[in-house]
Amino acid sequence: MNRNGQVLLRVENLVKWFPITRGIIFTRTIGYVHAVDGVSFEIRRGETLGLVGESGCGKSTVGRTILQLHRPTRGHVYFDGIDLTQLRGGELRRMRRRMQIIFQDPYASLNPRMTVGQIIAEPLEIHGIARGKEARERVEELLRLVGLNPIFADRYPHEFSGGQRQRIGIARALALQPDFIVCDEPISALDVSIQAQIVNLLQELQERFHLTYLFIAHDLAMVRHISDRVAVMYLGKIVELADRIELYENPLHPYTQALLSAVPVPDPAVEARRQRIILRGEVPSPVNPPSGCRFHPRCPIAQEICKHVEPEWREIRPGHWVACHLAA
């Protein structure tokens, strides 16, 4: 949408390790899960950056660390020029109003003991923006905005279907009029016919309020549909990042190539002609990631150098970034 817009979010060399501990009274750290291991990217105002990769590769951790829901082990997150990693307490809370998150599981992410109205009004009250009648009016407006009937405000989450609960989650995220939303697999738990409803809603809201999205998903077709640019993650690293057309038509990283080739296309004529790159083995553990290029044990074109030297993150063409020794 906004190719040359102003940068809203800049992530610099972000690292998040989770300690693995043993012992109950005297806990000691015996290692780390390298969930995110040095990623850098920017998101422009009004843009959607898609983040894809297989389960456990660190996508949610990137999202949560950006919002400072996890504090990073290293690195910086600049939001509108301000380094969030340096903020504490009230300063951080004020910035957080502008950043929200929508979760995958619409069942688990809404408090079952609160009415829909209370759930949506909660952020307004926490931040002292609206109370009572005023909050109620805002809740009804938000419900209408996400395509729900305002009378639903007095009902409880269990009375709603998955798609409706996801709409409630979106209404809550919009309550504080944020600039930026991390959408963490917002449609993965929904049925196919409902997914399109939610994606269309997210796109309408983006246009209307000029929102900026980090859209995390493992459905590569949906990510292509919704994103302006797409980043591909593997084992804690971003291995490739490019414009949505460039990435899908000219993938340069062998992992991106394999991932794209693995996605089934709902057309038997296309499927019959397709060549799949079947990767060997499975994703290694993020506790001891492989040396050199992390993808080397599964890479169909790995060379000797790949085992020892980590590939540099390079801009191979304007806007097309990749980390692979052999990409050209």
Added chain:
Amino acid sequence: MPPLLDVRNLEVRFFTRDGVVHAVNGVSFQLHEGETLGIVGESGSGKSVTMLSILRLIPQPPGRITKGEVLFQGVDLLKLDEADIRRIRGSKIAMVFQDPMTSLNPVLTIGRQITEVLETHLNMSPQEARQRAIELLRMVGIPNAAERLNDYPHQFSGGMRQRVMIAMALACHPQILIADEPTTALDVTIQAQIIDLVKRLRDELGMAIIWITHDLGVVAGLAHRVAVMYAGYIVEEAPVLELYHHPRHPYTLGLLGSLPRLDRRERRRLVSIDGMPPDLLELPAGCPFAPRCPYAFDRCWEENPRLEEIAPNHRIACWVDVQTGRPR
């Protein structure tokens, strides 16, 4: 040639505290020797209950097969006594489930679970069974098969467990393999490995397959024929190319329209299906899709259309010709 499996007018109900769940409402289909039939539908559409009923595996109570016949090589499985159906299950007709953890015994080694099947169904000696188990694990691509026989299910990853399940299902050379969303919980690159494996084994062993999924992409590349389920009915059934290129039921059209395509660069708004699937506790008198259907007219609300052949090998349950938009 008579079909290998001929399911006629199958009807399954669950008698629960909340009322009667109309899970399967007169489902008929056939499966021929060596054929792969894809069954697609959203969650709750009755795919699993249909398959479990074929093998008489639904919990009774609350479930009950209230009507229909399941002819396997001419014999009605619904009339067999418990010992006879047990002999068919696992040996002639084998099933693989979405979550292998629920069908593997957590306290027995993988080796013990496979050899047990071989010893009971094929009367193998423990030595023979062990040898055959190693061959089976090798066949499904598990490295160090001999050593891994001593491992427990939790020591395998999701993809590996699904391979083990496939190995167990194939242990007795079944004539029919029923796979209920076997790759839904897996990452795409692992899904590609499993599908590649199943296609290879199908060609080698010549078994017929029923592959259940909610992913229209997966069956496009795998099935010869596809049936679409909605609210406990088959609403459309056709050879795979015909179904994807000339869908004739409004629900199938809606599903295909709501999917973004990995291989399309242009971005169009997704055509979503409004509303949500019906509550199976109180099915409407008319067509179950009527409340969501853009083609619905008076008759749809009163009379439920039966599945009828409208072109060679192409059956739909609908009053309307979607090509003209008028009643047929």
